[in-house]
Amino acid sequence: MSDFETPRGTGWIEVICGSMFSGKTEELIRRLRRAQIARQTVIVFKPVMDTRYAADRIVTHDNVSIPSVPVRHPRDILERAREAQVIGIDEVQFFDRSLVEVCQELADAGKRVIVAGLDTDYRARPFEPVPQLLAVAEYITKTHAVCVVCGNPANRTQRVVRRGERILVGGAEAYEPRCRRCFEPPEEASGELFVEGESRPAEGKEEA
Ligand code: ZN
Numbered sequence: 001m002s003d004f005e006t007p008r009g010t011g012w013i014e015v016i017c018g019s020m021f022s023g024k025t026e027e028l029i030r031r032l033r034r035a036q037i038a039r040q041t042v043i044v045f046k047p048v049m050d051t052r053y054a055a056d057r058i059v060t061h062d063n064v065s066i067p068s069v070p071v072r073h074p075r076d077i078l079e080r081a082r083e084a085q086v087i088g089i090d091e092v093q094f095f096d097r098s099l100v101e102v103c104q105e106l107a108d109a110g111k112r113v114i115v116a117g118l119d120t121d122y123r124a125r126p127f128e129p130v131p132q133l134l135a136v137a138e139y140i141t142k143t144h145a146v147c148v149v150c151g152n153p154a155n156r157t158q159r160v161v162r163r164g165e166r167i168l169v170g171g172a173e174a175y176e177p178r179c180r181r182c183f184e185p186p187e188e189a190s191g192e193l194f195v196e197g198e199s200r201p202a203e204g205k206e207e208a
Contacts, residue, residue, distance in 0.1 A: 007138070011107035015133050017119035018143035019157040021177045025060045027143060028088055028116040032066060035086040035112070043084040044068040045077050047094035049169065058090045061171070074099040081106060092117035093127040094167065100132045121166055122159035122175070123185055125193055145177030152179035159186065 016027050035042050046058050048070045059065040068088075071077055074095050081087045087106055092099060092115045103113045119134070119142070121127045134140055144153035154177035161174050164186075168174060178184075 009110075011109060011111040011113065012138040013103050013107050013133065013136060014112070014114045014139040014141070015130070015137040016114065016116040016141045016143060017130055017134070019120070019145050019155050019177045020118065020175045021061060021172075022143035022145040022154070023060075024116040024118075024143050025058055025090055026062070026064065027141065028090055028114060029058065029060065029064060029066050031114055032086065032088045040085045040112075041083060042086045042088065043081055044088040044090070045071050045080070046090045048072045049094055049167075058088075074102040077102050078105060081111070084111065086112045086114070089113070089115045090117070092133065093121075093130055095129065097129045097132060099129050100136065103133065104136060118157065120156065122157055122168075124156050124183055131194075147179035147182050148176045149178060149182035152181070154179045154182075156180065156183035158183055162186075 014031070016024050018024055032042050032044060044058060044066055046068045055070055056067060057065040058068045066088075068090065069080055071080070075098065077087070077089065077099075089095075089099070089103075094117075099115075103115060106113045115133055115137075117130050117133075118127050119130050142155065144155055146152075147154040156178045158176050158178040159168070159174060160176055161168075161170075163174075
């Protein structure tokens, strides 16, 4: 990290978030690689359901990758991260809210926790548990893609296929980055920013 001083004698949480194609995973990998060069012990996790590229690596759209441990539940991270100094977690929007407590516990135990994920869903609404992570994090980085319509910095993810579920794992065939002006909310979207009890896929069910 170059944009803030590293705290001493404590852990902390960093959040990297933005739309799809905004370089979140690239930035996560960059920070983790620097920690490895500094001879810190690093472990990386990703949700089991994100198997777009590889089961045991996190991979950028440009095919840069780093080994990762696939986990189904946030609590599995606690057990596996015990020996690490630096913990990376990618695609955090696919975990439930218990991830927030897990990140807190790790940071309280003196670890550097770096999480990356989508801050909003395809309706441009806050994508739990990222809002909660943003609230408790020490450091936040918002990454931006380029709006495919006008070239502005883009922080919205436009779904270009007509599908109603909140979680639809896909790439350029299903999503494109758009700016605030060019983003078109899907027809079924309500005006509410926060919706309680937003549906999630049931445990163990994977979508593609
Ligand atoms: Zn635009």
